[in-house]
Amino acid sequence: MKINPISWFSDYPAEKYLIFDTMKKIIKDTYALFGFIPFETPAVERIETLKAKGWDDNEIYGIHRLNGEKNDADLALRFDLTVPLARYIAQYEGDIKFPFKRQHIDRSWRGERAQTWRAREFYQADIDIIGREKLPLFADVEVIQAIYQTLKNLNFWGFKIHINNKKILIWFLESIGVEWEKQKDIIAIIDKKDKLKIAGKDIKPFLSEIIKELSIVEEIIKYIQVSEMSKGEIMKFLSKYKNEVLEEGKKELNFVYDILLNAWVSENDICFDNTISRGLNYYTGTIFETFLREAQQYGSIASGGRYENLVGNFSKNTYPWVGGSIGLTRLFQVLDSLKKFDNEKKSFLDTLVLNMWDNYIRKYLEIADILRKEGFSTEIFLDSNIKMQKQLEYANAKNIHYALIIGEDEIQNNEISIKNLFTWDQERVKFEELKKYFS
Amino acid sequence: MKINPISWFSDYPAEKYLIFDTMKKIIKDTYALFGFIPFETPAVERIETLKAKGWDDNEIYGIHRLNGEKNDADLALRFDLTVPLARYIAQYEGDIKFPFKRQHIDRSWRGERAQTWRAREFYQADIDIIGREKLPLFADVEVIQAIYQTLKNLNFWGFKIHINNKKILIWFLESIGVEWEKQKDIIAIIDKKDKLKIAGKDIKPFLSEIIKELSIVEEIIKYIQVSEMSKGEIMKFLSKYKNEVLEEGKKELNFVYDILLNAWVSENDICFDNTISRGLNYYTGTIFETFLREAQQYGSIASGGRYENLVGNFSKNTYPWVGGSIGLTRLFQVLDSLKKFDNEKKSFLDTLVLNMWDNYIRKYLEIADILRKEGFSTEIFLDSNIKMQKQLEYANAKNIHYALIIGEDEIQNNEISIKNLFTWDQERVKFEELKKYFS
Numbered sequence: 069m070k071i072n073p074i075s076w077f078s079d080y081p082a083e084k085y086l087i088f089d090t091m092k093k094i095i096k097d098t099y100a101l102f103g104f105i106p107f108e109t110p111a112v113e114r115i116e117t118l119k120a121k122g123w124d125d126n127e128i129y130g131i132h133r134l135n136g137e138k139n140d141a142d143l144a145l146r147f148d149l150t151v152p153l154a155r156y157i158a159q160y161e162g163d164i165k166f167p168f169k170r171q172h173i174d175r176s177w178r179g180e181r182a183q184t185w186r187a188r189e190f191y192q193a194d195i196d197i198i199g200r201e202k203l204p205l206f207a208d209v210e211v212i213q214a215i216y217q218t219l220k221n222l223n224f225w226g227f228k229i230h231i232n233n234k235k236i237l238i239w240f241l242e243s244i245g246v247e248w249e250k251q252k253d254i255i256a257i258i259d260k261k262d263k264l265k266i267a268g269k270d271i272k273p274f275l276s277e278i279i280k281e282l283s284i285v286e287e288i289i290k291y292i293q294v295s296e297m298s299k300g301e302i303m304k305f306l307s308k309y310k311n312e313v314l315e316e317g318k319k320e321l322n323f324v325y326d327i328l329l330n331a332w333v334s335e336n337d338i339c340f341d342n343t344i345s346r347g348l349n350y351y352t353g354t355i356f357e358t359f360l361r362e363a364q365q366y367g368s369i370a371s372g373g374r375y376e377n378l379v380g381n382f383s384k385n386t387y388p389w390v391g392g393s394i395g396l397t398r399l400f401q402v403l404d405s406l407k408k409f410d411n412e413k414k415s416f417l418d419t420l421v422l423n424m425w426d427n428y429i430r431k432y433l434e435i436a437d438i439l440r441k442e443g444f445s446t447e448i449f450l451d452s453n454i455k456m457q458k459q460l461e462y463a464n465a466k467n468i469h470y471a472l473i474i475g476e477d478e479i480q481n482n483e484i485s486i487k488n489l490f491t492w493d494q495e496r497v498k499f500e501e502l503k504k505y506f507s
Numbered sequence: 508m509k510i511n512p513i514s515w516f517s518d519y520p521a522e523k524y525l526i527f528d529t530m531k532k533i534i535k536d537t538y539a540l541f542g543f544i545p546f547e548t549p550a551v552e553r554i555e556t557l558k559a560k561g562w563d564d565n566e567i568y569g570i571h572r573l574n575g576e577k578n579d580a581d582l583a584l585r586f587d588l589t590v591p592l593a594r595y596i597a598q599y600e601g602d603i604k605f606p607f608k609r610q611h612i613d614r615s616w617r618g619e620r621a622q623t624w625r626a627r628e629f630y631q632a633d634i635d636i637i638g639r640e641k642l643p644l645f646a647d648v649e650v651i652q653a654i655y656q657t658l659k660n661l662n663f664w665g666f667k668i669h670i671n672n673k674k675i676l677i678w679f680l681e682s683i684g685v686e687w688e689k690q691k692d693i694i695a696i697i698d699k700k701d702k703l704k705i706a707g708k709d710i711k712p713f714l715s716e717i718i719k720e721l722s723i724v725e726e727i728i729k730y731i732q733v734s735e736m737s738k739g740e741i742m743k744f745l746s747k748y749k750n751e752v753l754e755e756g757k758k759e760l761n762f763v764y765d766i767l768l769n770a771w772v773s774e775n776d777i778c779f780d781n782t783i784s785r786g787l788n789y790y791t792g793t794i795f796e797t798f799l800r801e802a803q804q805y806g807s808i809a810s811g812g813r814y815e816n817l818v819g820n821f822s823k824n825t826y827p828w829v830g831g832s833i834g835l836t837r838l839f840q841v842l843d844s845l846k847k848f849d850n851e852k853k854s855f856l857d858t859l860v861l862n863m864w865d866n867y868i869r870k871y872l873e874i875a876d877i878l879r880k881e882g883f884s885t886e887i888f889l890d891s892n893i894k895m896q897k898q899l900e901y902a903n904a905k906n907i908h909y910a911l912i913i914g915e916d917e918i919q920n921n922e923i924s925i926k927n928l929f930t931w932d933q934e935r936v937k938f939e940e941l942k943k944y945f946s
Binding site: 072074077079085089101105107116125126128133135144158164170207217332429437465466 | 508513517518528539540547549553555556568573583598608616636638642645649769820856868872879885886889901
């Protein structure tokens with residue numbers, strides 16, 4: 069049978085996967101330091117649950133038994149980790165202690181149109197804080213700070229978190245007279261401003277197609293232009309627009325922004341960007357997106373924000389919610405395509421016990437047992453018929469740090485030869501000293 | 508919208524999931540000590556790949572776009588982690604260094620008929636060693652030893668690994684004259700021997716339905732009876748049957764069994780069981796199953812064995828292979844139903860910084876930063892409007908170890924009050940000594 073690879077469902081080469089797995093671990097451990105508890109929901113949800121928030125049908129993968137019963141026909145694979153959590157909150161609201169802080173690093177599936185940097189199966193690394201009835205603004209800070217610290221710990225090159233508040237964007241448009249029905253289209257155009265710029269296209273005709281009044285179009289263009297400037301300049305610009313909700317948005321933004329700077333977030337890594345919108349979806353307050361400093365064109369690699377009523381479709385109670393998500397597969401793909409991993413050699417195995425003679429196998433097992441108890445990952449070479457030189461080549465190819473050689477001479481002297489394959493040094497130790505040597 | 512739970516796709520309560528997650532981590536870390544590298548393949552495969560080994564259609568979940576294009580119609584969710592790996596080996600055979608040792612702890616999906624201890628979405632924790640052309644018998648030892656050590660590290664009550672060699676079972680049947688076509692049915696009956704026993708049913712009529720010759724039926728019954736005895740007794744029984752392949756099976760079994768005992772596997776935790784068969788599937792040599800000592804009726808919770816040619820459908824090359832798998836979801840369900848986790852209180856968060864006044868937030872963040880850098884997971888209570896007593900109750904409910912109190916008095920003296928919530932002791936330290944206190 070010839071194997072026919074599946075586009076957009078990627079295999080990782082084994083060495084690359086080790087890097088991916090290490091990234092997962094760093095993210096999980098950092099999230100945990102901030103008190104986000106590991107948690108998961110099943111990959112499968114009811115279609116009605118997934119569609120409750122108006123998600124595009126065409127992107128959802130339903131599941132069905134191949135020759136099967138009809139009763140699974142209303143099930144589908146989740147397209148993100150947020151909607152299933154909203155369902156979970158509503159289903160178990162009586163049992164959950166609030167605020168509920170969780171992390172979830174897992175796959176979702178979307179039948180997206182083929183496009184660069186889109187995978188149909190992808191990992192996201194989510195954190196969420198869900199309150200009951202109310203959730204202090206400090207939660208917004210915690211989520212962004214945890215995302216910031218995690219990206220720092222991942223230790224790739226520079227990134228910048230762009231912060232905004234949905235109230236600012238929406239109520240600016242309100243106060244210059246853009247009607248509700250047109251806001252969605254205007255926001256979609258603002259969202260594309262960078263792409264238009266790269267393509268060398270003027271944004272004005274696009275705006276004018278929706279809004280006839282030239283003065284309003286020009287206000288929007290000024291709003292976009294000022295986004296490149298400092299927080300002070302943007303605030304000065306906004307001060308012209310009087311509107312209660314917009315004021316509230318500014319106050320919230322200042323609170324979050326200022327505390328983040330207090331929380332050792334570098335001023336280089338964060339900015340107020342009054343143009344980001346996260347689409348016109350559930351968000352109602354703080355929103356953020358994160359761009360790689362030298363690769364902004366790849367889009368946001370970490371984003372999130374606050375929604376006041378995401379569980380609304382499933383429960384009568386109100387659950388204000390702040391969430392953040394690192395697009396792990398996307399981030400990995402981008403870093404990989406930038407050749408970031410090419411020089412990264414992951415050494416997974418610490419020691420290889422060479423296999424010189426089947427009769428010594430008991431000794432080899434004893435040695436492996438000692439090393440594993442000290443926390444050294446250890447392999448006994450499987451085949452005693454292979455020449456020592458070949459066994460050492462195997463160790464080298466796998467980036468193994470130490471080779472342990474126990475031949476006839478070593479056995480007679482109750483010793484072990486230890487070869488450091490990074491320095492090529494070799495020394496002999498007494499069997500009794502092995503544990504000390506590796507501890 | 509009312510939430511309609513999905514049977515067989517289980518949510519974990521948040522506290523229980525922590526236990527599950529800890530089990531995952533123990534398994535992953537122990538496998539790693541044996542040199543099994545983390546690795547994964549996508550959840551989705553082509554249907555033709557999944558069916559190459561003759562898997563039951565009805566159990567496979569196909570995926571389809573809800574209102575979508577036809578081109579994804581030949582895709583399905585994997586039903587185990589082995590077949591996708593066989594596909595991977597064949598697809599990338601030129602790039603893989605053999606022997607290829609990997610671990611994979613992940614979900615699979617099966618549309619099984621409703622049945623206790625069966626989930627439609629479930630985790631398995633697999634290890635595999637794949638050789639090219641040949642793979643020494645020592646690989647069988649390594650896989651079983653790693654499974655054994657992992658189950659030991661999971662630290663639940665007793666289990667026993669039952670080991671057999673497929674050649675012994677098959678060639679015993681051959682040598683007493685059971686034709687190939689009837690072997691499958693006979694093995695299926697032998698497989699059910701414990702269930703029949705529990706149900707108080709005699710096995711003889713079931714065997715006689717397939718085989719008319721009474722003497723052969725009686726030989727099989729003796730074969731089953733002797734399985735309860737020691738390895739020596741079973742070997743003595745088998746010595747009556749002369750057959751080259753059966754001899755080979757005995758030799759392999761002795762090799763694996765004896766080395767395992769050398770590898771600090773307790774004689775209480777392992778036995779030679781000439782009746783286990785792992786169905787009539789791919790296995791060709793060593794096979795094993797694992798039962799909970801006091802709950803054998805729940806079936807095997809870890810199993811595996813050797814297959815000489817699993818990749819055969821996908822490649823012209825031969826890849827002998829030894830694999831083992833812990834049925835993680837099953838094991839978790841069984842331990843949970845045995846109330847094993849009821850007294851287990853997982854404390855996830857180490858410290859809670861009480862939130863006394865918004866003006867001190869900078870101080871709280873500084874403290875949290877110090878603690879997190881020392882590896883303590885730390886949360887700042889989100890809401891300064893909540894009374895201290897309530898904040899402490901929250902910490903208690905979450906099993907948090909330390910509460911840090913920084914009120915006006917502490918701030919003026921540059922101190923921190925540290926309350927140990929396990930002992931209810933409280934002491935004051937100078938701010939500068941915080942790091943030392945927690946290191």
